Amino acid sequence: MPVNHNLPVRTFSVVTGLFGLFALLSFSIRKGHIEQDAPTGHDSLMIVKDSAASVKAFLEVYNVLMSPRCMNCHPSGDVPLQGDDNHLHTMLPQRGKDGKGVYAMKCANCHQPTNTPGEHTPPGNPNWHLPPADMKMVFQGKTPHELAKQIMDPAQNGNKTPQQLLEHAHDGLVVAAWNPGEGRTLPPMTHDAFVKAWTTWLKTGGFAPQANP
Amino acid sequence: MIRLTVNQKTHKVDVDPDMPLLWVIRDIIGLTGTKYGCGVAQCGACVVHLNGEAVRSCVTKVSRAANQKIVTIEGLSLHNDHPLQQAWAEIDVPQCGYCQSGQLMSAAVLLKENPQPDDAAIDAAMSGNLCRCGTYPRIRKAIHRAAELQQEAGKKPF
Numbered sequence: 001m002p003v004n005h006n007l008p009v010r011t012f013s014v015v016t017g018l019f020g021l022f023a024l025l026s027f028s029i030r031k032g033h034i035e036q037d038a039p040t041g042h043d044s045l046m047i048v049k050d051s052a053a054s055v056k057a058f059l060e061v062y063n064v065l066m067s068p069r070c071m072n073c074h075p076s077g078d079v080p081l082q083g084d085d086n087h088l089h090t091m092l093p094q095r096g097k098d099g100k101g102v103y104a105m106k107c108a109n110c111h112q113p114t115n116t117p118g119e120h121t122p123p124g125n126p127n128w129h130l131p132p133a134d135m136k137m138v139f140q141g142k143t144p145h146e147l148a149k150q151i152m153d154p155a156q157n158g159n160k161t162p163q164q165l166l167e168h169a170h171d172g173l174v175v176a177a178w179n180p181g182e183g184r185t186l187p188p189m190t191h192d193a194f195v196k197a198w199t200t201w202l203k204t205g206g207f208a209p210q211a212n213p
Numbered sequence: 214m215i216r217l218t219v220n221q222k223t224h225k226v227d228v229d230p231d232m233p234l235l236w237v238i239r240d241i242i243g244l245t246g247t248k249y250g251c252g253v254a255q256c257g258a259c260v261v262h263l264n265g266e267a268v269r270s271c272v273t274k275v276s277r278a279a280n281q282k283i284v285t286i287e288g289l290s291l292h293n294d295h296p297l298q299q300a301w302a303e304i305d306v307p308q309c310g311y312c313q314s315g316q317l318m319s320a321a322v323l324l325k326e327n328p329q330p331d332d333a334a335i336d337a338a339m340s341g342n343l344c345r346c347g348t349y350p351r352i353r354k355a356i357h358r359a360a361e362l363q364q365e366a367g368k369k370p371f
Contacts, residue, residue: 103338
């Protein structure tokens with residue numbers, strides 16, 4: 001029977017490695033807080049886990065994300081939606097690989113950098129697009145549980161860290177929901193209130209509501 | 214004063230920066246091949262190329278086109294011999310013709326990006342161009358024919 005003469009060395013390595021890992025965790029997690037570095041001038045994400053507060057905040061967030069101003073560009077299919085009834089976009093423009101449309105039907109062909117004057121004319125933004133084909137970030141049809149899980153998953157949220165999610169509330173295309181052009185309803189709360197709920201949700205741990213409450 | 218290049222010719226126009234590009238093209242520069250249809254980017258009659266993209270000139274402010282390259286139906290080819298124009302004539306696509314310059318400009322972007330489009334690609338590209346005469350079957354046929362002509366001539370896509 002072969003004898004493993006390297007056993008003491010391996011044991012030492014494992015113990016040393018575990019000690020190092022523990023030291024690293026101790027450095028990162030202090031008094032139940034988890035901090036993530038934030039760029040200068042941005043809100044810093046310090047997580048203080050509170051599942052009840054987190055779920056309550058997300059349900060407010062969910063009402064905004066499922067409003068037409070947000071959900072219409074996060075469709076379950078490859079055609080954007082329009083209107084407060086979420087009907088398919090007239091002309092049936094396609095998502096395209098990069099989310100910016102195809103051929104003569106690219107978003108920016110009609111959607112200008114600013115809103116076009118007049119009721120129900122194309123709303124504008126310099127960065128108008130759907131999520132790309134390889135990460136569709138669907139809102140339509142998602143339950144609060146499903147949507148919260150999706151947003152917290154980098155593999156489904158555009159590879160965003162929690163810190164980047166925090167900053168995403170101020171993204172130009174997100175903010176555009178509150179300046180949608182004439183004839184369109186606004187999301188169900190102000191942008192400031194949305195940012196507060198979004199921030200609370202993330203800072204209390206980004207918990208998802210129960211799947212079957 | 215706003216400077217823009219239309220069909221490879223530079224123009225300086227003294228207009229409100231918010232004026233629709235369509236107004237500048239038709240009323241200031243005098244190129245009337247591009248048509249006014251709905252005025253709200255819903256019909257496609259006003260499509261021109263802005264740096265190669267098929268923008269709707271009725272809702273595009275001229276300020277967006279400043280110092281950029283614009284091509285109108287008059288500049289699609291030097292001698293009206295773009296494969297699409299040849300195919301359009303061969304198949305006798307237009308009925309009243311009002312929407313056709315927009316149709317051609319949209320189809321040109323399709324053929325540039327997809328030299329051999331199938332029916333699905335044609336539908337995806339052309340679904341924003343309306344034709345009250347219902348020439349859609351002939352438009353689709355002519356785009357297929359133009360793709361053949363382009364390939365036969367060994368031409369690079371326009």
